[in-house]
Amino acid sequence: MDANRKLHPRNTTAQAAVLAAGNPIITGLESGVGNCFPGLECDIRNLERRFFPHLTVDFGGPVVAFDGRYIVIVAVNIESARAAGLSPAELSAYETISADLAVPETPPWIVNTLEGHFGPFGRLTLPRENLGSANHPADAWTAVRLLPERQPVTLRLSRFQDPGGPTVTLTAPRVAYFDDHGALNPMFAVGEMTQSLCSPWTHDFRDCGCYYWASNHPDIAKPQRPFLGEEEPTAAWDRPVPWLRSRKGSIVQPPTPPTPEDRRSQRAQEMNHYEINQRWQELGVVLDDREQGAVYTPSIFEAIPLPSLDALVAHIRYAAGVELGVTLEYLAAAYSLNRRLAGTDLANDIRAAFAELMRVAFGEMKHMRAVNDLLRGLAERGFIQSFTPALQIAKELPAGAGNTRPLEFRRLTRATMADFIDIERPSASVDGLYSRILVTLRQIPNMPSSLTSIVEGIIADGTDHFDTFSFIQEWLRPHPESAYLLSLRPANDTTPEFQALQQGYQQLLITLYSGYEQGLPPGAPDIAAARDLMLQNPGGIQGGCEALVTAGFAVAFETPNDPRFSPIGRP
Secondary structure (H helix, E strand, O other), X not given: OOOOOOOOOOOHHHXXXXXXXXXXXXXXXXXXXXXXXXXXOOOHHHHHHHOOOOEEEEEOOHHHOOOOOOEEEEEEOHHHHHOOOXXXXXHHHHHHHHHHHOOOOOOOEEEEEEEEEOHHHOEEEEEHHXXXXXXXXXXXXXXXXXXXXXXEEEEEEEEOOOOXXXXXXXXXXXXXXXXXXXXXXXXXXXXXXXXXXXXXXXXXXXXXXXOOOOOOOOOEEEOOXXXXXXXOOOXXXXXXXXXXXXXXXXXXXXXXXXXXXXHHHHHHHEOOHHHHHHOHHHOOEEEOOEEEOOOOOOOOOOOOOOOOHHHHHHHHHHHHHHHHHHHHHHHHHHOOEOOOOOOOHHHHHHHHHHXXXXXXXXXXXHHHHHHHHHHHHHHHOOOOOOOOOOOOOEXXXXXXXXXXXXXXXXXXXXXXXXXXXHHOOOOOOHHHHHHHHHHHHHHOOOOOHHHHHHHHHHHHHHHHHHHHHHHHHHHHOOOOHHHHEOOOEOOOOXXXXXXXXXXXXXXXXXXXXXXXXXXXXXXXXXXXXXXXXXXXXXXXXXXXXXXXXXXXXXXXXXXXXXXXXXXXXXX
16 A cells, blocks of 8 residues: 555545434444454344345344245335336336335235355255255355355245235346445445344443443433423533433423432432333433433534635634643643542542543644644645644634633633633534534535544544533532642742753654654654653653642643744634
8 A cells, every 4th residue: 555645434434523413422433342342343144134236125024933034125225226227127126016115014025036156055046945955055144145246146026925916036236235445335224234233231231330332321311301481491401310210200390310429329210120121112312412302403513614715724723723722721730630639539539530631631632633634634635735734822712602711721620620611612612613614624626525524523522522521520519629629839930840841842842843744654753752752751741740740830831932833813
């Protein structure tokens, strides 16, 4: 493979890079069960359900008592059949089957005979009755599995248990499931590859930890909003409650969430294992973190396109500055937490808050890299003249409703946390900026999806960051600020630990600039070196922050006196 080529996602899910309203976070590829137990991520048998053009089949089924010798037609894509240039006789056959499927009382169509090449069995005319006998495939699915792709197959069909009824003969090449790039054929519906899998965690998910990867059931969710006419629902309807709660409440009285003191023993509120099976239909469908009781209307993506390519580039470069700015703010706030405590609920909450803050900070670093990849991609494809790394920190950060606030390195007070939640609020601040970038990119002719997906991924991550900060706020809410925050003094230029941190930060920017400027693969060593600088102790960002806090000083960063890193204003 050409070393300068990048790998791009070919399947629809990977290209989207967006967390859909109805999908939990574990539906992302990085959370796939196949990462730990290959083979559980899909049911390969579902490929054969579409082995013949324009038809969807089941192997067995309730009508034929799940007999593995039967191939039952369950759907006809009549639109694709009409567009395929078939002969009148062939199209008439598809029309007949499609019309029968529209009438539930009509007996289903089944395959009586398969004709084709069946691998080691050779070319056969294979009646259904011969399946499983000597020198024949064991069952219908095995027989279809053996048929070579794009080779002719003939089906002879009739209605089930209707010997005097009509018959149909169809001949066509066996469908290929993947294109030349290895992408799954778009004829497969979303979820089709997993629809027949069992659910081994039907009961186990009740006992799993929060957001356990194997559970696609929410642990907590906001209750269904009431319909109160002109009256606005109170904040009580926005408090997450156990999704498995046995008492569901009413449409006028919100359920009572567990208090912080009993959050680890809320089992009494939940259905037991028997109830889950008996009352599963009462478990609400959760979309956008809320139980839904009516027809769901997704939010509409709306934003004002930017007026020119120059404006687009200015907004992208400012977005990179915002990512750098919030990364440093999040680091300063994380290192203000008193992690010296141990063995208490407060210590556990602090440890969790620190870990999640660092995870979000790492995510913002990845966003800064992604924005630079976007600029390089625009330059390489001729949309803009040239690429210059974007590593200028934003002078001011979005604050919602079109407002801004100054970049500040602060302890994680309640006011600071409120600002962090606000800047990650979906479609309010950071997302609002990226929304304009995204709609502008979508309007540019011949813009590749590989570039728009970069922005879509950042927007999706922002939703996760907003939720994470909301959780941290809840974890720390029961504790006074003085209990979970360190008492830190401002550092100055004469503080040795502060000087060391600034030197590490400047070297990090210089190394990143070099790596971004060269691109991949030439710049890979510099980018790897920059990652090492983040984690080095001493001499790196993480070690420098630890040393500064240990000495009793608050973490802060100074912009190097270098035009490549000079602060950038909001366009």
